[in-house]
Structure formats: structure tokens, C-alpha cells
Amino acid sequence: MNHLQLSFxxxxxxxxxxxxxxxxxxxxxxxxxxxxxxxLLVVTISFYFGLTKEEWCWIVLxxxxxxxxxxxxxxxxxxxxxxxxxxxPLAAKAKDVAAGAVLITASGSALIGxxxxxxxxxxxxxx
Numbered sequence: 001m002n003h004l005q006l007s008f009x010x011x012x013x014x015x016x017x018x019x020x021x022x023x024x025x026x027x028x029x030x031x032x033x034x035x036x037x038x039x040l041l042v043v044t045i046s047f048y049f050g051l052t053k054e055e056w057c058w059i060v061l062x063x064x065x066x067x068x069x070x071x072x073x074x075x076x077x078x079x080x081x082x083x084x085x086x087x088x089p090l091a092a093k094a095k096d097v098a099a100g101a102v103l104i105t106a107s108g109s110a111l112i113g114x115x116x117x118x119x120x121x122x123x124x125x126x127x
Contacts, residue, residue, distance in 0.1 A: 021071070021075075022071070024074075025070065025071050025074045028074070029070065029074050031070060031102070032070055032074070035066055035067060035070055035106075038066075039063050039067075042059060042063065042113060042117070043059075043063075045117060045120075045121075046059050046117070049117065049120040049124075051116070051120075055116045058112050058115075058116050059112070059113070059116060059117075061112075062108070062109035062112045062113060063109070065105050065108070065109060066102070066105050066106050066109050068105075069101050069102045069104075069105040069106070070102050072098070072101070073098045073099060073101065073102045076094070076095070076098040077095055077098065080094055080095055
């Protein structure tokens, strides 16, 4: 086993690489900017309404799910571009399917957001 793999320096290096990957996704993917704005909006609204721990769990799970899907989609797009630098219909399909996963996750998260925040928003409108 490689000594560097088990060292503290190796763990710090792994975190650095992960943070660089997140930065690459945020700086290169326009949809990540949309997710960032949506995240800030939802978190702000959630703090405003003083959600319960249980409600926060749903919100956090939804946010993390969308970011995970977007990050994996970005990685998949980069790998597809390396594997198939020229247009190939199967590479295009693979990218479409990965993007579809993000859409499914974002749609589910939006539904969870409505279920959790909707009652708070309606109560605020009625006041």
C-alpha cells in the first residue's frame, strides 16, 4: 500500500483536488450558476421561515442531490469529450442521458421545495 495514501498530507491533497473539481464545475457550467442562485434563494427563504430540523433535512437533501447530479454530469461530459473528441451520436446520447439525470433530480427537488416551503409561503400570504 502506498504510504502517501494513508498520510495526512495525502488527505489534504485529496480535499484540494475535490475543491478544484467543484470550482471547475462552478466556473465552467452555466447550469451550476442557476443551481447556485436557486440554492441561495431556498436557503434564505428557509431561514426566514425558521424551518424545523425535519424540514431542513429535506431541503438539505434536495440541494445536495442536485449539486451531486450536476457535478457527476459535468464529469461525465468531460470524460465523454476525451473519449469522443469528434461528434459521435452515442456520445451525444450519453451526454443527454446524464443531463436528464440532473433534470430528474432538480424536478424532484423542486417538488420537495414546494411541499416543504409551500405551506410556509401560503401562511405568509394569508397574514
